[in-house]
Amino acid sequence: MSTLRAWPVSALAVWAAARAAGRCAPDDVLHTLHDYSQAHELDGLMSGDVLDLLDVVSGNAHLAVRMPSPGDAQGLPPGTPDGAEVLLIDDRPLGSEGPTAALALTARGTAERCRWELSRVPTPLAVDRLSSDLPLGELEYELREAVGEAAQLIAGLSGARASSPADLRDALAALTEARRIDLPPHEHPRVDRVITSAAQIDAIIDLAGVGALGVSGAQTDVADHRLRRLTALTRTARTAAINTLITDYRR
Template identity: 30%
Template structure:
């Protein structure tokens, strides 16, 4: 799984459908951090939800997780409400409500979850690291925009097969030209990256094709991450770094597109 928001989207969707227990959601989140905390993003949200603002209270393994699940359950009660994962980056704010505090926080975190019916007010969740052991979920009252249509799973799966090849070619090209060279074996570094992703499990209810797409997206992301970890001893000109960015940008865009399509298909 690529992010805490993706984990919560899939597992909360499974829980809402009656296919997973609250403890399953907690276990999935604890794979990211041993402690979870919850707070309102502003005083209005705090008043609406009863959550602390600005200070957060730790969530424990018992009643604490129920507070987060209660927020999610209440947000999906509106007709047409559902969970939507967002993975924005500068230059690609797809899925964000324009000009909102949630959008600002989600863009900074490069992830978040929208819960509600398009065209109405709903709830936004953004995870933020407090320290290496604590992940805080900040809750926002926000408008729910009309979602950008996801690509079909077949199209996403094909795109990821192509992206695996293109990412491997890009890594080889960078190694050949001297950018990103070093003493470490790239294959071992990629395996290390993949091992980090594999700690985060999918619900059994997630469709097999969606899981394959998410696994392929993680594979491409691992290759790109290794390729971008240029050692300080490796010289690179500004033009060479710009060429690298131009080479990788469409691959990262394809990864986000595939992850969103798969996550939404798996959380229905």
């Protein structure tokens, strides 16, 4: 079975927000979900199909995406469902403010079948604050610097250098495209730049993982540390970009 494309939770969140704002049609959201997986199942606090999934993310007070990683919980409390990305849903009526026991939505599966798990976070959260707590402008600058650093990692590949430079470029382009998030219509060029840079850095990190970085144990440890730091940066920047759009659509 083929694997699930990267970042389905973020795609659902941003397209659902665009739909609620009248920036896209319901069929556009369904088409986007179908690009990720042929079938979608909702499980956990409630069960259902893709239409029930859309209902869960509609008509709520606030939405916010988080992309935790080992050592970087992105403000999520203990007990939050484990996943590469989590959609937090303040399921109170529109206009509600302050901390609440939010819903958490995660996704796992394949290109054939995606399972969405809905649960409730045990610790009250102010979802509206989480949606706007990351400075996108600063993160874009950090990403710009990180692209050059990540490119140096590619130059340090030793185990996977049997391929030609052209093959390496093709592999990088394919991996970058697979890690991009298709976004609804919007007016935020900075968001597009951040999403593209984050996908490119993630692709380079994946390629770096194919070969041996450095020639000594100490060099490998340094490279691994750099990879983890770059991965955390791309997750933080991507989180900020997606939440910027969600907040804008929901104004």
